[in-house]
Amino acid sequence: MVEALETFEAGEIVLQSGVRLPDARLVYKTYGTLNAGRDNVIVAPTHYAGQHTDTAWLVGEDKALDPRRDFIVIPNMLGNGQSSSPSNTPAPFDGPRFPRVTLADNVRLQHRLLTEALGVTRVQLVVGFSMGAQQAYHWGALYPDLVARIAPICGSARTARHNFVFLEGLKAALTADAAFAGGDYATPPVRGLKAFARVYAGWMFSQAFYRDKIDQLQMGAPDLQTFLAFLEGHFLARDANDLLTMLDSWQTADISGGGDLAAALGAIRARALVMPCETDLYFPVADNAAEVALLPDAELKAIPSVWGHMAASGLNPVDAAFIDAQLKDLLAR
Numbered sequence: 001m002v003e004a005l006e007t008f009e010a011g012e013i014v015l016q017s018g019v020r021l022p023d024a025r026l027v028y029k030t031y032g033t034l035n036a037g038r039d040n041v042i043v044a045p046t047h048y049a050g051q052h053t054d055t056a057w058l059v060g061e062d063k064a065l066d067p068r069r070d071f072i073v074i075p076n077m078l079g080n081g082q083s084s085s086p087s088n089t090p091a092p093f094d095g096p097r098f099p100r101v102t103l104a105d106n107v108r109l110q111h112r113l114l115t116e117a118l119g120v121t122r123v124q125l126v127v128g129f130s131m132g133a134q135q136a137y138h139w140g141a142l143y144p145d146l147v148a149r150i151a152p153i154c155g156s157a158r159t160a161r162h163n164f165v166f167l168e169g170l171k172a173a174l175t176a177d178a179a180f181a182g183g184d185y186a187t188p189p190v191r192g193l194k195a196f197a198r199v200y201a202g203w204m205f206s207q208a209f210y211r212d213k214i215d216q217l218q219m220g221a222p223d224l225q226t227f228l229a230f231l232e233g234h235f236l237a238r239d240a241n242d243l244l245t246m247l248d249s250w251q252t253a254d255i256s257g258g259g260d261l262a263a264a265l266g267a268i269r270a271r272a273l274v275m276p277c278e279t280d281l282y283f284p285v286a287d288n289a290a291e292v293a294l295l296p297d298a299e300l301k302a303i304p305s306v307w308g309h310m311a312a313s314g315l316n317p318v319d320a321a322f323i324d325a326q327l328k329d330l331l332a333r
Contacts, residue, residue, distance in 0.1 A: 005029050005052070008113040016257075019099040026109050027082040028052070028075040031059050032067030039122035042070045043110065045135035046077045047128065048246055049238055055132065057314030064327030070124070075110045077131065079245035086183075086241035095241050096183025103131070103253045107138040111146075120146075125331060126270075127151040129312040130283070131246070134159070134253045140268040141255040149330055150268070153275045153323060154283050154303075154312040157291050158254040158261050163282045166203055167251050173199045174240055183241050193240060197232040204231075206279035206308035214306065218316070265294040272298035273330045275323065277311040301326050 008026040015021055029052040034040065042065055044055050052074040059065045065072050076082035078101045086098035093099060114120040123146050126139040133155020140150040141157075156163075177192025179185055209215070210224075221227035235243070256264035272295050276288040285302050292298045303319055305311035311319040 008109075008117050010109055010112060013105075013109065015099055015105050016102045017100050021084065021093060021099055021101075024078075024084045024109065026075055026078075026084075026113050028073055028113065029056070030074070031056075031065075031072040032070050034071040034118065034120075037121060038119050039124070040069065040071050041114065041118075041120050041123045042072045043114070043123055043126045043139065044072060044074045045106070045110065045126070045128045045132040046074065046080055047130040047132045048250060049080070049235065049243060050077075050132075051080055051082050052076055054313075055129070057320065058127065058324075058327075064324050064331055065127070073114065073118075075106075075113060077135075077246065077249070078106050078109070079242050079249060081239055081242050085239070086245055087239035098241065098245055100252075101245065101249055103135050103138050103249055104142065104257065106249070107135055107142055110135075110139075111143060123147045125149040125151060125327075127153065127327060128155065129153045130155050130309065131250055131253070133283075133312075134250070137255050137268075138253075140270045140272065141264050144267060144269040147270045149271045149273070151273045151275065151327060151330060152288075154277055154280055154309055156253075156283055156287050157265060158256065159251055160282075160287055164251050166282050167247055169199050170196055171244065171247060174243065180240060183244070185240065188236070189240050190236065193235050193238075193243075194232045196243070197235040198228060200235070201228055201231050203281050204308060204310050206281065206306050208279060208306035209308055212306060262294050265291055266296060268295055269297070271330070271333070273326060274298060274300050275303055275312070275326060276300070277303040277305050277308060277319075279306055280309045280311070282309065 010024040012022045013024045079085045126136040128136045133152035136150045136152045137157040173195035174192040177189040180189040215221045215227040274288045276285045292300045303311045305319045
């Protein structure tokens with residue numbers, strides 16, 4: 001498998017807010033080879049608190065995203081610590097001064113990468129999990145003539161009000177740590193990051209996941225506290241300001257830009273396969289069903305899993321196989 005980790009130096013970009021971000025960069029990873037027609041392209045944006053390595057489970061020989069046939073691009077989201085982020089941007093946009101970035105900003109920058117740097121003429125599929133799914137929706141809405149298919153997995157076209165409230169709880173837990181210091185911390189706000197992880201733990205997986213003790217039986221945790229400490233480790237490895245930047249992008253996600261969502265969904269021409277999980281606590285099936293009813297060419301396929309939101313993380317082999325089979329079917333049509 002041929003891999004590459006590269007950087008698209010975009011220069012100064014004008015964000016949706018009107019703020020000009022100088023020296024913006026998009027770090028990305030590719031698998032496979034771009035064909036002569038430059039149209040064998042699949043884009044797989046990253047998810048919240050994730051980086052390209054967390055999305056790579058979708059890629060592999062004999063999988064739906066097969067590098068022997070496809071040219072797969074995994075762009076790191078703005079704010080995730082790889083692409084331009086609070087943690088790696090110099091003054092005056094360092095730390096808490098990093099400007100608000102929307103998912104539309106992300107997708108427009110990804111579009112520049114594909115068209116300006118790579119010369120892509122057609123995108124066969126945009127597939128993503130969680131915020132990656134929200135970016136897939138944005139790709140379909142912003143570039144209907146370029147994208148043939150989208151596959152949002154456990155994500156929505158607009159962040160729901162209940163989802164927004166859940167994220168407010170995460171934000172409050174993190175920023176309540178005195179060490180956070182308004183974002184100008186000298187050392188990581190460890191207590192806040194641990195509190196953030198504990199709040200998240202109750203939402204990432206379903207009630208049935210914990211009732212059935214899957215954390216012990218499938219993930220090998222000897223007890224619940226060990227499992228929660230494992231989840232803390234994931235967020236302790238991330239920068240607090242980066243987490244808050246991505247959280248804001250999540251809260252403001254809306255393909256209509258605050259306008260008519262039905263019209264924005266109706267304008268998507270890509271064939272859509274929308275895959276919620278039956279037990280997702282913050283991207284519920286009902287929300288996706290309402291979106292699918294407004295999409296011109298869409299199908300809803302719920303993941304039959306008790307893993308909740310994390311059914312689309314690649315952690316559970318059964319769920320990963322279900323998703324892969326659905327993507328293969330989508331690409332065959």
